[in-house]
Amino acid sequence: MRKLLAILLFSFSVSAADLNTFLDAVAKVESSNNPKAVNKKESAFGLYQIRPAYFKDSGVKAKHGDVFKPEVARKVVLAYFQKYEPTALKNLDFETLARCHNGGCGWRKNKSATNGYWQKVKKNL
Secondary structure: OHHHHHHHHHHHHHHHHHHHHHHHHHHHHHHOOOOOOEEOOOOEEOOOOEOHHHHHHHOOOOOHHHHHOHHHHHHHHHHHHHHHOHHHHHHOOHHHHHHHHHHOOOHHHHHHHHHHHHHHHHHOO
């Protein structure tokens, strides 16, 4: 029983580390890891350059401006992934998650539009 518990805990910590690595790669691509980054043209804020519609879609109880706080930004991104790509999140399918982050919930309609973005994220993994 202890061995099984140890394996499960190790698996969880490896998965969490992998997810952190992925989110770090997205932050590098989106904002050069700058939690104060602003794209005025799109009203995209923070590490992950979260736009108002993405923020609202996530369902996180906060204000869009709160995404300057890395912990809030992370909650928003994970909630968005859980809403639109729960299987990809569970399976740590970083390609699907990156494409969803970049192209929105309808990214599959124009997958090729997210190719360049996925290549950038993959390079930073």
